[in-house]
Amino acid sequence: MSRQTMSRTRVSDAELAGMTSLAPRSDFPLLAAQPHLHYLDSAATTQKPRVVLDAITRYYETVNANPHRGAYRLSAAATEAYHHARVRIAKFLGVADVDTLIFTRGTTESLNLVASAWGRANVKAGDRIVVTRLEHHANFVPWQALASAVGAEFVIAELHADGTIDLDAMARLVTPRTKVVAFGHVSNALGTVNPVAEIVGMAQRVGALAVCDGAQGAPHLDISVDSLGVDAYAFSGHKMLGPMGSGGLVMRRALLEQMPPYQMGGDMIAHVGDEHTTWNVLPHKFEAGTPNVEAPIGLAAACDYLTALGRGNVLAHERALAAQAMAALAEIPGVTVLGPPANRRGGVVSFTLADVHPHDLSQMLDADGVCVRAGHHCAQPLMRALNVHATTRASFYVYNDASDVEALAASVDAARRKFAG
Amino acid sequence: MSAELEELYQSIILDHNRRPKNFRDMPDATAHADGVNPLCGDQLTVWLRMDGESVADISFRGQGCAISKASASMMTQVVKGKSRADADKLFDDVHALVTGRAGAQAAELGALKALSGVSKFPLRVKCASLAWHAMRAALHGAGGSVTTDQSGGESAS
Numbered sequence: 001m002s003r004q005t006m007s008r009t010r011v012s013d014a015e016l017a018g019m020t021s022l023a024p025r026s027d028f029p030l031l032a033a034q035p036h037l038h039y040l041d042s043a044a045t046t047q048k049p050r051v052v053l054d055a056i057t058r059y060y061e062t063v064n065a066n067p068h069r070g071a072y073r074l075s076a077a078a079t080e081a082y083h084h085a086r087v088r089i090a091k092f093l094g095v096a097d098v099d100t101l102i103f104t105r106g107t108t109e110s111l112n113l114v115a116s117a118w119g120r121a122n123v124k125a126g127d128r129i130v131v132t133r134l135e136h137h138a139n140f141v142p143w144q145a146l147a148s149a150v151g152a153e154f155v156i157a158e159l160h161a162d163g164t165i166d167l168d169a170m171a172r173l174v175t176p177r178t179k180v181v182a183f184g185h186v187s188n189a190l191g192t193v194n195p196v197a198e199i200v201g202m203a204q205r206v207g208a209l210a211v212c213d214g215a216q217g218a219p220h221l222d223i224s225v226d227s228l229g230v231d232a233y234a235f236s237g238h239k240m241l242g243p244m245g246s247g248g249l250v251m252r253r254a255l256l257e258q259m260p261p262y263q264m265g266g267d268m269i270a271h272v273g274d275e276h277t278t279w280n281v282l283p284h285k286f287e288a289g290t291p292n293v294e295a296p297i298g299l300a301a302a303c304d305y306l307t308a309l310g311r312g313n314v315l316a317h318e319r320a321l322a323a324q325a326m327a328a329l330a331e332i333p334g335v336t337v338l339g340p341p342a343n344r345r346g347g348v349v350s351f352t353l354a355d356v357h358p359h360d361l362s363q364m365l366d367a368d369g370v371c372v373r374a375g376h377h378c379a380q381p382l383m384r385a386l387n388v389h390a391t392t393r394a395s396f397y398v399y400n401d402a403s404d405v406e407a408l409a410a411s412v413d414a415a416r417r418k419f420a421g
Numbered sequence: 422m423s424a425e426l427e428e429l430y431q432s433i434i435l436d437h438n439r440r441p442k443n444f445r446d447m448p449d450a451t452a453h454a455d456g457v458n459p460l461c462g463d464q465l466t467v468w469l470r471m472d473g474e475s476v477a478d479i480s481f482r483g484q485g486c487a488i489s490k491a492s493a494s495m496m497t498q499v500v501k502g503k504s505r506a507d508a509d510k511l512f513d514d515v516h517a518l519v520t521g522r523a524g525a526q527a528a529e530l531g532a533l534k535a536l537s538g539v540s541k542f543p544l545r546v547k548c549a550s551l552a553w554h555a556m557r558a559a560l561h562g563a564g565g566s567v568t569t570d571q572s573g574g575e576s577a578s
Binding site for chain 2: 359
């Protein structure tokens with residue numbers, strides 16, 4: 001696969017200057033306290049608005065107790081707060097059957113849950129698992145390990161030169177023997193927005209499980225999980241203004257009820273006999289142990305905040321910034337922008353600068369307050385196909401504006417001059 | 422650019438990065454080892470040809486940032502011709518230098534002192550140390566692969 005240099009669309013200074021942030025920077029205590037910071041690593045994790053931090057504090061100051069346990073009123077209030085958060089997050093994600101939203105520590109745990117609990121029960125020797133070349137390790141390694149453990153075949157759908165999935169080739173890989181089709185909603189490394197409906201169609205034709213890694217989808221796209229048609233959708237709260245350790249899995253009720261639990265312990269049981277145990281109802285069957293109550297409470301506040309910003313505005317905002325960044329970077333000699341055109345990606349811009357190592361480049365950018373990710377982005381199979389060891393990645397979100405794009409481009413150009421000697 | 426960053430990317434570092442010395446395979450090597458930094462995916466191989474207790478030749482190849490490549494390049498220049506014991510001593514001195522623990526020995530490090538800027542950037546200590554760990558593994562016949570995660574004592578924390 002070859003790299004693609006983006007066409008040099010000139011962005012006028014006036015256009016750039018007009019690009020304000022979608023969310024006030026002052027809503028984010030960390031950004032407000034560090035006005036010179038250009039935080040361009042939201043694909044890794046986002047900053048948190050005051051309302052999220054306040055919701056967590058308020059929970060501990062007024063409601064904290066172990067939910068689903070005590071008969072006392074405080075415990076009942078904690079149970080109610082935890083349940084109410086689930087209702088709000090389900091509504092935000094477009095999930096009508098609230099109890100099919102299982103809280104986990106995030107996308108990685110959600111995908112491991114599906115691969116372990118559903119996969120071990122349903123994937124047999126000789127079956128096939130199809131993933132794509134774009135996958136984050138979290139949606140690659142669990143399936144590779146499952147295939148290896150049960151003797152199934154693990155197949156990778158390859159990409160076009162612009163970093164989009166070769167759907168024709170993928171359709172040929174999804175054979176009647178295929179039990180799982182696992183794909184990302186949006187690539188964390190290139191920003192590619194994948195055509196969910198077409199991929200789900202491939203899976204449905206052969207009766208395979210359609211598993212979508214929504215880590216980079218849920219924070220950015222105005223989605224309704226129910227309408228996507230996927231069998232399982234995994235997401236992380238910390239990439240959508242929520243706290244670390246928040247996130248979940250949405251999966252079809254029939255599948256969740258039929259498959260075995262992922263972890264055993266308190267809360268997930270109905271009756272424990274000396275020789276046999278029965279499982280609790282959804283969602284508790286998949287939430288063993290004391291839950292991380294503060295996580296969904298903070299995430300629910302983040303969902304409300306994003307709703308107030310206008311779900312449809314988020315992608316438009318970050319896509320506009322990404323387009324400006326792609327144009328500005330393309331002006332710099334030696335820069336190669338990877339991935340699809342701006343209208344087919346989210347707010348992610350991955351690039352290389354001649355033979356300057358991304359580790360060195362990000363160090364130089366850091367000195368100018370520009371925070372970017374350097375490395376393989378947990379997507380080594382993709383890096384091999386791109387024939388790069390690592391890239392530098394800038395990712396935009398609701399609190400970014402034109403000044404962040406300008407700082408990025410200026411800093412990259414300064415680094416280029418330094419390393420050119 | 423900050424003074425600390427200027428010190429990290431001194432011109433001697435950038436020169437070695439652009440034109441690394443002894444950047445080649447060694448078909449008649451008597452020992453070699455790989456160094457891998459799992460954090461950033463950097464990897465390199467260090468080859469040695471020992472003549473008794475003396476390093477007759479040393480070379481390296483691999484992928485890495487400017488710091489790791491320059492450190493490896495300078496290492497091959499100073500280690501060539503040294504005894505096994507002297508090479509071990511250099512490892513210890515460089516390790517002390519890049520972690521900011523260098524004392525009186527720094528005076529004997531010569532051009533390697535250009536690596537002192539690394540001590541202000543804890544995240545980059547592993548970059549500067551990668552080739553040295555591989556060299557030491559090869560020197561003591563460990564061969565195989567060393568990772569900066571196993572080397573201990575130089576994490577950013």
